[in-house]
Amino acid sequence: MLSVSNFYPSPVRPKPALHYSPLGRQRPWHFSIPPSLDFNHRSFSLRQSLCIRSIDAAQLYDYESKLAVEFQNAQKLKIAIIGFGNFGQFLAKTLRRQGHNVLAHSRSDYSDVARKLGVSFFPDPNDLCEEHPEIILLCTSIISTEQVVLSLPLQRLKRSTLVVDVLSVKEFPKNVLLEALPSDFDIICTHPMFGPESAGHGWSGLTFMYDIVRIGDEDSRIARCEKFLNIFSREGCRMVEMTCADHDRYAAESQFITHTVGRVLDMLMLGSTPINTKGYESLLELVVNTSGDSFDLYYGLFMFNKNSLEMLERLDLAFDALRKQLIGRLHDVVRNQLFENAGKMQNGNHAVFNNAQNVSSRDTRFHDVAQTYSFKSNNSSQLDGNSKLKIAVIGFGNFGQFLAKTMVRQGHEVLAYSRTNYSDVAQELGVSYFNDADDLCEQHPEVILICTSILSTEKVLKSLPVQRLKRSTLFVDVLSVKEFPRNLFLQHLPADFDILCTHPMFGPESGKNGWKDLPFVFDSVRVGNDELRMSRCERFLDIFVREGCRMVDMSCAEHDWHAAGSQFITHTMGRILEKLGLVATPINTKGYETLLSLVENTAGDSFDLYYGLFMYNINAMEQLERLDLAFESLKKQLFGRLHSIYRKQLFENTDKLHALPDRLILPEMSEEGKVVSSFSEVADVK
Structure with a gap:
């Protein structure tokens, strides 16, 4: 399911006007004084009616003020942020500005930062959970998410607490939350497609993706979900409802490719030149926006999105195809020149002499x-x-x-x-x-x-x-x-x-x-x-x-040196991405839109123009080789980290097997042909 929508607070239906006595007891609008009272009935009735009108007028004003306050308070939430790093603090600023009560917990001590933001910081998650927040907002890294969720003292939370994640991948946290949380907990998986850098001037127009995974049928739980989503709608976000599976499929093409290109270019140590083009400046900006993120974030996009490996392989094939296209064209030129020279040599020195005379x-x-x-x-x-x-x-x-x-x-x-x-x-x-x-x-x-x-x-x-x-x-x-x-x-x-x-x-x-x-x-x-x-x-x-x-x-020499590092690299990345057939997605980031714009600007030029940048600039081959090495280095870094994790898990499992008493790693067969799994069982059979 894919839709774009705006969230607004549900209209509050005003209750029938009730007027309150100073003691808080409800009184009807009209009432009568018993005539049996032994005093001037007319005088008392007049005084009493004047007094009633005065009370009624005051109560009408107090009711409207109270209704406004109650409405504002009804929109406020008690939100606990788990993982109070840069992104958690970034979200907390807006939550506090909107008037929400924000609590926070993190492995690192951010109590000073929390105090400045008006956030209550709890070093112990038990203390935080005992405050009974309505929403648990997971702002941890992708790699540590599962460990953090499993370590939370869920028994100290209210039943039906709403748990929300903001990770850059979605199927992984969805499965973790469904497996780790009791069935009476509500779950929303979200991805704000922005951060402290890209949203420095506000969230208006920026994409907020969400998937309502599990929400109870009670009106209060549905209203709580709407109030949380309204936080981002009020800031002008473009609200996109999308399944976690669809998100990861789109994100592998947009977000992972964007970060990969940014990191490859960062390895080239590109710098501004006196002859920057708009396309090259957009690549420099892309490097700045992606290099600020940790490698763990990038690795999480690769490791926890099942579609990322396919995109990495496609990118590898596209680069290899472009390289072969360049070298193949160069080979054709050299071969033609070789055969032309051979033909001239067969005509002997006389032809060469005549040609010199003609010149x-x-x-x-x-x-x-x-x-x-x-x-x-x-x-x-x-x-x-x-x-x-x-x-x-x-x-x-x-x-x-x-x-x-x-x-x-x-x-x-x-x-x-x-x-x-x-x-x-x-x-x-x-x-x-x-x-x-x-x-x-x-x-x-x-x-x-x-x-x-x-x-x-x-x-x-x-x-x-x-x-x-x-x-x-x-x-x-x-x-x-x-x-x-x-x-x-x-x-x-x-x-x-x-x-x-x-x-x-x-x-x-x-x-x-x-x-x-x-x-x-x-x-x-x-x-x-x-x-x-x-x-x-x-x-x-x-x-x-x-x-x-x-x-x-x-x-001219200085121009070609700069152009090989800027213009040739810009056109090369544009043509590689063109071979991937990239298209706009419902969750485009600014970085991905930069790549789409780059493809559009470079694909319009003929291949002859691009080949000329390669063939007639003596620095272009060196830049192509550097780009190749940077891409290979990034792949080794990704797969090296993957290998380390797999090896660690392998040895941990081996240690656990060795620690088990009287256990066989492989099953043995008894004389009767039965499978036995321990030495004691073998002894019993015998």
């Missing part, structure tokens, strides 16, 4: 054409008074169009060329579209903006008719890796071309509401000392400055 000839043709035009002499007067640029976008896909919108809005002249025909889109944006790269280059754009994919950048650059461009044209890339295009430009562009390597750390999704405060990384790799060339570079960068970007001047 040399191409460079000579470019050099001859470029020398025929002097950029400085012909354009100085035009550029001095004009801040607008003529920008050619090479690769007019989603990202190229995304940048072009802003450039056109700022008044720049934008040209575009792409393998796919985007002429209609270009026309709508106010961009001049060219199907032929030669035609575009003959327009002499001041800036060539490369917006192709990482994988096709080299091929596109080599195919451009750069000999048709003006000398010192500024080449700019916007790729997610930087050393690769930097080396590519330096290798294939003549020395009189300017080079600016950039990386807008945002895209159509993250930048749809504006670019303000979003990081824009740039490295002026090669810009001539000419004042006009430096001005042109500054005017291009000013496009992003005017939009409010956070401008980060950083070398």
